Amino acid sequence: MKKSRKSPATETRVEEIAGHIPGVPVQTGQTVELDIAGLTTEAEGVGRVEGYTLFVAGALPGDRVRARVTQIGKSYGRAVLLDIVRPSPDRRAAPCPLHDACGGCQLQHWSYGAQLRWKRQHVIDNLKRIGRLRVANGFQGETAQPDSAADHPPVIVHPTMGMADPWRYRNKAQVPIGPGAGGLAGGFFEPGTHRIVDLNACLIQHGENEELIRAVKAAARSLGLSAYNRKTGRGLLRHVVVRHARATGQRMVVLVTNGRDIPHAAELVGLIRERVPGVTSICQNVNTARTPVVFGEETRVLWGEEVIYDEIGGIRFAISPRSFFQVNTEQTETLYRKAAQYAGLTGEETVIDVYCGIGTISLFLARRARKVYGVEIVPEAVEDARRNALLNGMRNVEFTAGRAEEVLPRWQAAGLRADVLVVDPPRKGCDPAVLRAMLDMRPRRIVYVSCNPSTLARDLRVLEDGGYRAVEVQPVDMFPHTTHVECCVLLVRK
Ligand code: SAH
Numbered sequence: 001m002k003k004s005r006k007s008p009a010t011e012t013r014v015e016e017i018a019g020h021i022p023g024v025p026v027q028t029g030q031t032v033e034l035d036i037a038g039l040t041t042e043a044e045g046v047g048r049v050e051g052y053t054l055f056v057a058g059a060l061p062g063d064r065v066r067a068r069v070t071q072i073g074k075s076y077g078r079a080v081l082l083d084i085v086r087p088s089p090d091r092r093a094a095p096c097p098l099h100d101a102c103g104g105c106q107l108q109h110w111s112y113g114a115q116l117r118w119k120r121q122h123v124i125d126n127l128k129r130i131g132r133l134r135v136a137n138g139f140q141g142e143t144a145q146p147d148s149a150a151d152h153p154p155v156i157v158h159p160t161m162g163m164a165d166p167w168r169y170r171n172k173a174q175v176p177i178g179p180g181a182g183g184l185a186g187g188f189f190e191p192g193t194h195r196i197v198d199l200n201a202c203l204i205q206h207g208e209n210e211e212l213i214r215a216v217k218a219a220a221r222s223l224g225l226s227a228y229n230r231k232t233g234r235g236l237l238r239h240v241v242v243r244h245a246r247a248t249g250q251r252m253v254v255l256v257t258n259g260r261d262i263p264h265a266a267e268l269v270g271l272i273r274e275r276v277p278g279v280t281s282i283c284q285n286v287n288t289a290r291t292p293v294v295f296g297e298e299t300r301v302l303w304g305e306e307v308i309y310d311e312i313g314g315i316r317f318a319i320s321p322r323s324f325f326q327v328n329t330e331q332t333e334t335l336y337r338k339a340a341q342y343a344g345l346t347g348e349e350t351v352i353d354v355y356c357g358i359g360t361i362s363l364f365l366a367r368r369a370r371k372v373y374g375v376e377i378v379p380e381a382v383e384d385a386r387r388n389a390l391l392n393g394m395r396n397v398e399f400t401a402g403r404a405e406e407v408l409p410r411w412q413a414a415g416l417r418a419d420v421l422v423v424d425p426p427r428k429g430c431d432p433a434v435l436r437a438m439l440d441m442r443p444r445r446i447v448y449v450s451c452n453p454s455t456l457a458r459d460l461r462v463l464e465d466g467g468y469r470a471v472e473v474q475p476v477d478m479f480p481h482t483t484h485v486e487c488c489v490l491l492v493r494k
Contacts, residue, residue, distance in 0.1 A: 021073060025050040026077065028471035031084060036063045038119055041483045043106035044078075054079045058109055062088025062119070092113035096203050102188050105204060105481035116160040116477060119485045123453045123475050124157050133458030146220045155470040161334055169328045171244050171310070172208045173202070174294060177217075177227050177237045184227035186217050186240060194230040204481060212242040212253060212276050220269035223264045233290050236262065236428065241285075241294070243319060245310035246329040251396030252308045253282040254321040255383060256294060259325045260286050262302075273494050281305045283321045313337065315363045316391050322356055323384050328478045335449065335476045335488055336364045341446045342472075342490035345369050349419035352411070352443075353432060354404045359397065361422055361449070366397045373416070374399045375407045406430035412437040422447045429455025432462075438467035446491040451478075453485055460489065469494050 020027035025136045027051055035060045037363035038046035045059030053076040059065045062376065064086040067079035084091075092109035094100075098149050111206065127133045134154035151304050163169060179194035187199030200214055220237055228238040239256035253272060255262070262268060262284065269282055282303040287296030299321050307318040308326065313333050326332035339361055343351065353362040356374030358381050366372045366389075376382050382401040389397045400407055404425075421443040423430055429452065430438075444466060449457035460470050468491040480484045 005333075010173045021072055021074060023054050024072050024077070025071060025283060026054070028069050028077075029074055030069045031066060031082065032079065033064065033066050036056075036061050036065060036088075036213055039483070041122070043483050045081075052077070056081050059084075060088050060091055061114075062090060069290070085430070088114075096201075098197070098199065101190070101197065103191060104188065104202070105484060106483055108481045112162060112163065112166050113479065115480065116162045117158045119477060120157060120475050122483075122485055123456075123473060123487055125365070125454040126457040127157065127470075127473070129233070129457070130454055131460045131464075132138065133460060140187075152469060156472040158472065158474045158476040160477050160485075161331075161338075162477045163331060163480055166477070167203050168206050169330065169480060170202075170205045170209070171246060171264070171329050172325070172327050173205050173213060173240075173242050175213055175240045175242075177240060179227045179229055179235065183220045183224060184217065184220060184237060186213060190455065197335075203390050206444060208243045208244050208251060208278070209242045210451065212244075212251060212272075212279065213240055215272055216240045216242075216253060216255070219268055219275065222271065223268055225263065225268070228258050233258070238287060239294050241321070243308060243325075245308045245319065247311035248309050249279040250305075250308035250310075251276070251444070252283065252319070254285055255302075256285045256287050256296070257284060258286075258288055260284060265302060269350075273303070278466070279304070280310055285321055312360060313364055315360075315388075317358065317360070317388050318391060320384070322379055324378075325480070326360065330343035331476055331478045331486075332360070335478065335486060336361055338474045338476065338488040339447050339449055340364055340368070342445070343368075343420045343422065344445060345420065348384060350417065351420045351422065352408075352416075352418040353440075354408060354421065354423045354438075355425045356385060356399065356432075357381050357424070359388055359399060361424060362397050362399070363388060363421070365420075369420075370396065372397045373418075375402060375404050377379075377401070377403055403431075405433040408434050408437040408441075412440050417441055418443045420445045420447065422449065425455075426451040427452040427455065430459050435459060435462045435466070439463070439468075442467075442493060444493055448487075448489040448491065449491065450487045451484065456487060456489065460491070463491055467494050468492065 032049050036047045043056045044055040055078045056067045058081040062232040069079045071078040090111040096474035117416045124135050136154040136156050176185045185196045187197045226235040228235040236257050241254040243252040285295050286298040295308035307320045349369050351369045351372045353374040356376045357361050362372045362374040372413040379401045382399045385399045471490045474488045476486045
C-alpha cells in the first residue's frame, strides 16, 4: 500500500491503513463486501470475510454491505459502512429524523418483529454459550412442567413479549439544557461534546412529556433564564425532568438548577401552568456541583403536589422527583405479571425479594404471600418502598436497607427461609455471596428477573450446578428500538 508522509498525524493514519496481521485475511483501509449475520448489543452488525469476523456499525442482520476496514485484531476487526448493496427485508427508514445523531434508540431502522426475534435469539445464544444450558424453542402459551420430577428437560425460551404499539412508551424524560438559539437549547448531547442539540420531538417519549418540555423551554426563554454552561459551570437551568403517570394522568416537572434562586420563579410557574393546564407538580432541585450527575441533594416544591401517583397492576406508587420508577409502565406490568405467575403463590408463602428497589415486585407479590422481605442498597428507595407499602395498606412486607451480599447471608445464617426467592439485580448480575446464600436457603422456586442476558446466563449456571433447574425464560421488551433485553426466569429445586 502506498504511503504519503506529510505530518506525524498522517503518519499514524498511514500506519493504520497499512496495518495487517499475518493470518488475518483483511487489512485496514481495504474495502470489503460482506453479508451481515448478527448484531451486537452495541447495535453493530456482525459479518465474516473468509471466516474473519468484522463489526460494522449501522449494518443490520440480513444486509449485504460494502465497508472499509478500519481496525484489525487477531480474532476480529471493525469496518465502517460505505453502502448497502442489498438491504435486509426488515430494514426500515427510521421514523425519527435525528435517529443517527441522537443515539437514544439504536434500532429504529429495524422492523419491530425483527427486533423481538433478535432479543430472544440473543438470550438463547447467551444461555447456550455462557450458561452451557440446553435450550428448547418455546412458543407463546406453551406450558412448562415446573414440578415434574422427570430427568432434565431443556429450558424453554419463549418469544419476546413486545408492545402492541412500541412508541411513546417512556413515562420520564430527563433533558439536559445548555446555551443555544433563543437563549437555551434542550435535547441531547452531541456525541463526545458538551454541546446540546435542541430536540422537540422524541418518538419513544410519552407525547405529554414532549409537550411539557416544550412548554418549559418556551417559558424559560421568554423570561430570559440562563442555561447552564458545562464548560464554565455558570448559568442556571441544567436539566428539565418531566414525568407522566399512566394510571392517573398526573404530571410532574422538575427544574434542576445551578443555585437556589430562580429569577421570575412565580412567572415561570404561571407560564408553565398556563401552557400545560394538566401539570400537577412543579419542583426544583438544586445541583451546584460540576458533575454529570443530574440531581443534587436539595429538592423543593415550587407549586402543586410533592409527588405524583402511578399504578402498576393495581398497586399505587408515590413518585417523588428523585424516586426511581420503571420508565415503561405498561411493560413493567407485563414483566411483573410473569414474575408473579412464575412465583406460583397461594397466600401461604414466605417470599424474599432481593435487589427490591422501591418494592415494586415485593408489593406485587405481597397480595398473594404470607410475608415478603425486600432488601435494597439505596436507602431512599427503601423509604419509598415502605411508604408504598403503607399507601397500599400492606402490612406483610418488610424492607431492609443494605447490601444484598451481606444481608442475605445474614438472614440465611439466622434461619430465615423463603419458599420463593426473587432476584432482580443490576446489570452485573448477582454477587457470588448472594448466589451462595440463595442455594443455602433452598427455596422451592427462584424467579430471576434480569436486564442482562450474559450475567443471567453466568448465574443460571451456578444455580444449576447448585441443585436448581432453569425451567422457562420469558424475554420482555421493556425498551423497544434499543438493544436492551429484559428476562424473567423460573427455576425450581431439583
Ligand atoms: N426490582 C426493582 C429494582 C431492580 S433494579 C424494581 O423493579 O423496581 C436493581 C436494584 O438493585 C436497584 O434498585 C439497585 O439500587 C439495587 N442494588 C444494586 N446493588 C445492590 C446491592 N449490592 N445490594 C442490594 N441492592 C442493590
